[in-house]
Amino acid sequence: GENVEQHPSTLSVQEGDSAVIKCTYSDSASNYFPWYKQELGKRPQLIIDIRSNVGEKKDQRIAVTLNKTAKHFSLHITETQPEDSAVYFCAASPNAGGTSYGKLTFGQGTILTVHP
Amino acid sequence: DGGITQSPKYLFRKEGQNVTLSCEQNLNHDAMYWYRQDPGQGLRLIYYSQIVNDFQKGDIAEGYSVSREKKESFPLTVTSAQKNPTAFYLCASSSGHPTKRVYGYTFGSGTRLTVV
Numbered sequence: 001g002e003n004v005e006q007h008p009s010t011l012s013v014q015e016g017d018s019a020v021i022k023c024t025y026s027d028s029a030s031n032y033f034p035w036y037k038q039e040l041g042k043r044p045q046l047i048i049d050i051r052s053n054v055g056e057k058k059d060q061r062i063a064v065t066l067n068k069t070a071k072h073f074s075l076h077i078t079e080t081q082p083e084d085s086a087v088y089f090c091a092a093s094p095n096a097g098g099t100s101y102g103k104l105t106f107g108q109g110t111i112l113t114v115h116p
Numbered sequence: 117d118g119g120i121t122q123s124p125k126y127l128f129r130k131e132g133q134n135v136t137l138s139c140e141q142n143l144n145h146d147a148m149y150w151y152r153q154d155p156g157q158g159l160r161l162i163y164y165s166q167i168v169n170d171f172q173k174g175d176i177a178e179g180y181s182v183s184r185e186k187k188e189s190f191p192l193t194v195t196s197a198q199k200n201p202t203a204f205y206l207c208a209s210s211s212g213h214p215t216k217r218v219y220g221y222t223f224g225s226g227t228r229l230t231v232v
Contacts, residue, residue, distance in 0.1 A: 006158070036220075043206065043225050043226060044206070046221070049220055103161065103164055104161075104221065105161070107158055108157060109156075
């Protein structure tokens, strides 16, 4: 099955700096890669996702890049703010069809702390 | 509240007792999932269901059982066979369909289960 590794486990930055979180996956059949943000005591929320037919996607201060050859994808947050502090999870899902369809495998999470 | 409701928010289980966690969605999603969240381990898949009356084991199904009698509902029972049930349990749903594109999950607000 799919295995997703996420690094770093903790990340501390100053307000205004950039933050980068990296994930690798093992199953070449995976073609959907979402990122979730989970604030303390709350449910994970989808913040951005990318499919294997694109290499990069941006949404304001957040961007995700994908390298299918190397099987890794990254989350980039620019101009970080204290409210970006949360746990971030990457995930991967396989191709359409079969019983594994839509099943997300998550990374271990990154605790991001943005200091004012 | 996001279209997917979990109850109760907090649950206490005695040794040897079975307990059932509720998950209901009104998003008309085909697929539903149960994840367990432990500190430092990310989200691990317990069971998932892509269609009514069908479900599949995830990575850590031992000691758990589910049913999917209605599209809207996917209850999880934590049995006495689960030796370490204390965790945060998250239910999710998605509109993923075997012949359609995968979409990100919508999560419930979670149930925190504690063994007393």
